[in-house]
Amino acid sequence: MQHLPVVPIVLPAVSGALMLLAMRADLPGKRTFSIATMILLGTVAVLLLMQPPPLVYRLGDWPAPFGIVLQIDRLAAMLLALNALLGLAVALYAVGTGWDKRGAHFHSLLMFQMMGLNGAFVTGDAFNLFVFFEVMLIASYGLMVHGGGAARVKAGVQYVVVNLAGSALFLFALGTVYAVTGTLNMADIGLKAAEVPHDGLIRAGAVMLMLVFAVKAAVVPLHFWLPATYENAPGPVAALFAIMTKVGVYAMLRSLTLMFPFDSAIGAMLAEGLRIAAGLTLITGMVGLFGARDFGRVVTWSVIGSIGTLLLAVSAGRPEATAASLYYLVHSTLAGAVLFLLGDMIVARRGTLRLVPAGRLAQGGLLAAMTMAAAVAMAGMPPLSGFIGKLLILQALPDQWGLWLLILATSLLAIMGFARAGSTIFWATDSSEAPAHPAQPLGFVAIGLLIAALTVWTLAAGVIQPWLDGAAAALHAPAALTRAVLS
Amino acid sequence: MEILLATAIGWFTAVAVYLVLRRRVFPVILGMTMLSYAVNVFLFATGGLVVGAPPLLEGKVAGPGPMTDPLPQALVLTAIVISFGMTAVVVMMSLGAWFQSGSDRVDLDEAEPAAEAPQPEGRA
Numbered sequence: 298m299q300h301l302p303v304v305p306i307v308l309p310a311v312s313g314a315l316m317l318l319a320m321r322a323d324l325p326g327k328r329t330f331s332i333a334t335m336i337l338l339g340t341v342a343v344l345l346l347m348q349p350p351p352l353v354y355r356l357g358d359w360p361a362p363f364g365i366v367l368q369i370d371r372l373a374a375m376l377l378a379l380n381a382l383l384g385l386a387v388a389l390y391a392v393g394t395g396w397d398k399r400g401a402h403f404h405s406l407l408m409f410q411m412m413g414l415n416g417a418f419v420t421g422d423a424f425n426l427f428v429f430f431e432v433m434l435i436a437s438y439g440l441m442v443h444g445g446g447a448a449r450v451k452a453g454v455q456y457v458v459v460n461l462a463g464s465a466l467f468l469f470a471l472g473t474v475y476a477v478t479g480t481l482n483m484a485d486i487g488l489k490a491a492e493v494p495h496d497g498l499i500r501a502g503a504v505m506l507m508l509v510f511a512v513k514a515a516v517v518p519l520h521f522w523l524p525a526t527y528e529n530a531p532g533p534v535a536a537l538f539a540i541m542t543k544v545g546v547y548a549m550l551r552s553l554t555l556m557f558p559f560d561s562a563i564g565a566m567l568a569e570g571l572r573i574a575a576g577l578t579l580i581t582g583m584v585g586l587f588g589a590r591d592f593g594r595v596v597t598w599s600v601i602g603s604i605g606t607l608l609l610a611v612s613a614g615r616p617e618a619t620a621a622s623l624y625y626l627v628h629s630t631l632a633g634a635v636l637f638l639l640g641d642m643i644v645a646r647r648g649t650l651r652l653v654p655a656g657r658l659a660q661g662g663l664l665a666a667m668t669m670a671a672a673v674a675m676a677g678m679p680p681l682s683g684f685i686g687k688l689l690i691l692q693a694l695p696d697q698w699g700l701w702l703l704i705l706a707t708s709l710l711a712i713m714g715f716a717r718a719g720s721t722i723f724w725a726t727d728s729s730e731a732p733a734h735p736a737q738p739l740g741f742v743a744i745g746l747l748i749a750a751l752t753v754w755t756l757a758a759g760v761i762q763p764w765l766d767g768a769a770a771a772l773h774a775p776a777a778l779t780r781a782v783l784s
Numbered sequence: 785m786e787i788l789l790a791t792a793i794g795w796f797t798a799v800a801v802y803l804v805l806r807r808r809v810f811p812v813i814l815g816m817t818m819l820s821y822a823v824n825v826f827l828f829a830t831g832g833l834v835v836g837a838p839p840l841l842e843g844k845v846a847g848p849g850p851m852t853d854p855l856p857q858a859l860v861l862t863a864i865v866i867s868f869g870m871t872a873v874v875v876m877m878s879l880g881a882w883f884q885s886g887s888d889r890v891d892l893d894e895a896e897p898a899a900e901a902p903q904p905e906g907r908a
Contacts, residue, residue, distance in 0.1 A: 424859060431866050438873055447885035451892060454809065454881045457874050458890055461816050462804065464870070468823040468863055475856070476830035525892050 302354035302367045304341045305377050305415040309334060313408030321401075328392045331404040335388050338411065339381035345374045350771065351778045353421070361783045362485045368421035368782055371768035372623065376418045376547060379627055382750060383540055383634055384411050386743045390638055391533045393739025394645070399444035399531075406443070410436035410537065417544050421782055423474065423556075424481045426548065427467050430513070434460050437541065440534040441526065452529035459522040463512040466505055473502030484779040486556045496563065503563050506552060507571065514545025516571075516608065517578040520601050524585075527600070528593040532641020539633035542604055543626055550611055550619070554772040555779075559614035572612040576703060579605025583707035587714040592643060592650040595718045596636040599675050599711060603629035606707075609700060610690045620769035621689035624761065628674065628682040628754060635671040635747045639664065642744070643722060646734050652718055654725035659734035660741075665723040667744055672715035674751050677708045682755040689762075785833055789825065796822035809878040809888040813871065820867035824860050831856035 312334040320326045345352070354367040369377075388407060390396070397403040413433025420426050438460075442453040475481055477499040478489035493499050508519070515523040523542070527535045549571070557564040582602025589595045607629060610622035644650050646658045658664060674681035687704060694700055754761070771777065796818050803815025831853030839854040882888050 424862070428862065428866070431870070435869065435873060438877065442877065442880070445880075445884070447881070450877060450881045451885050451887070451889075454874070454877050455890055455892060457870075457877055458804070458812055458816065461867075461870055461874065462819070464866070465816070465819045465823050469826060471859075472823070472827045472830040472856075475859075476832075481855075 300354070301341065301345060301348070302352050302369050302419060303356070305338060305345075305419065306367075306412055308338060308341070309408040309412040309415065313405045313412065316408065317402060317405045324398065327404045328388075328397065331388045331407065332385065332392070334408065335381060335385035335411075338415075339378065339385060342374060342378035342381050345369055346371075346378060348374075350374070351781045353781045362480050362482045365425050366421040366482065366782055367419045368484075368778060369419055370771055370778055371764070372547075372550070372772060373418045375623070375627070375768065376543075377415055379630060380411065380414050380418070380540055383537060383630065383747075386634065386638075386747050387533045387537045389746070390536070390641075390740050390743035393737050393741075393743060394533075394641070396444070396531055396533050402439070403443055406436045406439040407537070410440060412436075414540060414544060418547060421483055422481055423471055423483055423486065426483075427464070427471060430467070430544070431464060433541065433544070434464075437534075437538065440537070441530050443531050443534060449529045449531075452525045456522060456526040459512070463509050466512075467509040470502050470505035470509060473498060473505065477502065482782065483551065483555045484775070484782040487558065487775060487779060488783075490557060490563065491561060500563055500566070503552070503557050503567060504570075506556075507549060507567050510545045510548045510552070511574065512545070514542050514549065514604055514608070515578075515601055516545075516574045516604065517581045517601070518574075520578065520581070523601060524594060524597045527597045527637070528591075532638055532644075535637040535641075536634040539600060539637060540630050542600065543630050546604065546607055546611065546626060549608070550622075550772065553611070553614070554619075555775050558775070559773075564614075568612045568614050571608055575605050575608035575612055576700075577605070578602070579609060579703060579707050581605075583710040583714070587710045589714065589718075590652050592652065592718050592722060593640055595652075595714055596633070596640055599636065599715075600629075600633045602707060602711060603633065603675065606687065606690065606704060609704070610693065613694055613697075615693060616769045616773045617766070618690065618693040619772055620762070620765040621686065621693045623765045623768060624682075624689055624754075624758070625686035628686045628751065631747050631751050631754065632671055632675040632683060635667070635744055635751070636675060638740075638744050638747070639668050639671060642737075642740065643668075646732075647722070652721040654721065654727075656729055657726045657731035658723070659731045660736060661723060661726075661731060663741065665719070667741075667748060668719055668723070670748055670751075672719060676711040676715050678712060680755065682751055682758070685755060685758050785835070789829055789833065793822050793826050793829075796825070807890050809882065809890060812890050813874055813878065816874065817867075817871060820863070820871075823867075824863055827856050827860045827863060829856075830859075 316327050350370045352369040356365045413429050416429030438457050441456055442450050477493055478486050490499055512519045553564055559568055579602055582598050582605050585598035586595055589598055607622055607625050610618045647655055674683045677683035677687040691701055800815045800819035803811040834852045837850040837852045839852045839857055841851055
């Protein structure tokens with residue numbers, strides 16, 4: 298039990314390597330192994346959720362500011378569980394639809410991606426965050442071009458170049474912060490940053506750091522890489538990417554609470570800039586959704602729009618708004634993933650995602666019902682969790698009428714955009730029989746799993762809310778975490 | 785020393801930005817390499833510039849003598865390994881894109897004059 302915090306990183310690393318070395322040609326073996334690992338990861342995450350936070354794990358038993366630590370509070374444990382659930386759904390979907398047959402090492406890459414994501418969520422060291430970002434990204438480059446094809450590889454090159462530029466900026470930012478504070482431990486940076494006499498340099502470092510996270514989270518105006526990438530990525534991979542943008546949001550949340558808290562001068566400046574960018578992101582995303590002529594674009598823009606909503610709540614810097622943003626974060630990840638998987642199902646049956654009238658779809662009824670549910674959740678209509686999420690955000694910011702107007706107006710745009718897309722795909726059909734297509738029950742099980750999770754997240758909102766309030770309170774009062782890390 | 789280093793980092797970065805904005809694969813890769821050089825030199829400088837001092841003290845030295853900060857060297861080492869791996873990846877992917885689409889542009893502009901996209905040999 299003592300070594301539990303390091304398991305979410307070691308387990309996928311070992312199983313990915315094992316699959317690479319011992320099961321090169323054994324596809325059934327790889328499939329079983331991959332799904333079993335995902336279930337194990339989920340179990341570990343649940344065990345970690347039940348431990349009293351914060352958990353601190355010292356790698357190599359070096360004391361904190363000198364060695365690398367892993368820190369698990371409620372937020373990190375929650376994201377580990379979410380990641381495991383998403384990974385399970387993606388693995389099931391890839392097995393069910395045969396995506397994993399189109400290239401050699403899908404499951405290994407999936408495992409390395411899980412390792413990078415989990416590592417980014419639990420690390421307490423800023424440089425280690427960079428390393429895990431790179432692990433996550435290098436696996437995602439492989440997954441992005443999985444299955445090949447000219448358009449996909451070209452979009453992949455663009456994705457890699459944007460992220461390489463982001464990585465370089467990340468290193469510049471870390472170097473600047475290290476030069477001023479002399480430490481890379483996030484909790485220690487939080488203590489030292491408050492005491493730096495001339496704060497020009499550390500301001501520059503903090504801004505660069507936020508810019509890097511903004512690139513990862515696809516915040517306007519740094520979002521331009523996302524639509525082409527997500528649209529061209531294989532369906533299950535795009536679903537997994539739904540959580541990759543959230544890694545950027547997570548890193549921002551950590552920076553704004555642990556390294557540069559909202560109540561410090563630097564944190565206030567960052568939050569102010571973030572608020573404006575988040576508003577622009579929300580508008581751009583929802584207008585893009587409304588104007589898109591392709592279901593893939595509808596989904597990618599809706600993901601960008603949801604990032605905007607999320608960051609508006611984060612940038613408010615109040616515990617209740619942070620709690621609402623945590624609720625919305627889980628919801629928007631699940632809803633985005635469902636929409637990407639459905640997009641893949643539709644394009645496999647329809648041949649195109651363009652919003653033009655076409656023939657009927659095989660299993661059209663089930664697909665339509667699932668798309669309806671996911672779109673309702675994503676647009677923020679009752680009864681699903683998107684509605685509760687937006688309601689919580691609005692409730693947490695009762696005095697900001699401009700923000701209310703923005704969120705409500707963009708929700709209307711999203712509803713109209715989704716209604717148009719859904720009616721064209723499922724209703725504007727001729728009366729001919731749908732062309733036969735294999736039923737792929739496991740693929741539907743994967744989508745159903747995520748929709749079930751959304752439903753549970755909605756129904757249990759009353760139970761989850763106090764727990765999230767606790768998580769947000771712990772984020773806004775990081776003294777306990779700092780003490781646990783540095784003692 | 786500071787002037788020299790700052791100028792070098794600035795020059796590398798400026799060249800890198802110019803090359804990345806060329807939007808063709810080869811200049812972009814060269815630009816990313818330049819940028820990673822600039823980053824590495826910058827990371828070296830973050831520990832403070834001390835000439836001729838060892839990064840690790842051997843057992844015989846009494847008291848805290850002059851020494852350089854060893855941590856930036858560890859960071860630079862990690863950064864070099866990662867940027868080397870990333871360069872290999874981006875070269876492979878660019879080759880794949882070149883052979884599959886016959887174009888070496890990094891941006892996804894479809895309307896490209898045919899004369900600017902020479903077909904590589906052996907392309908089916």
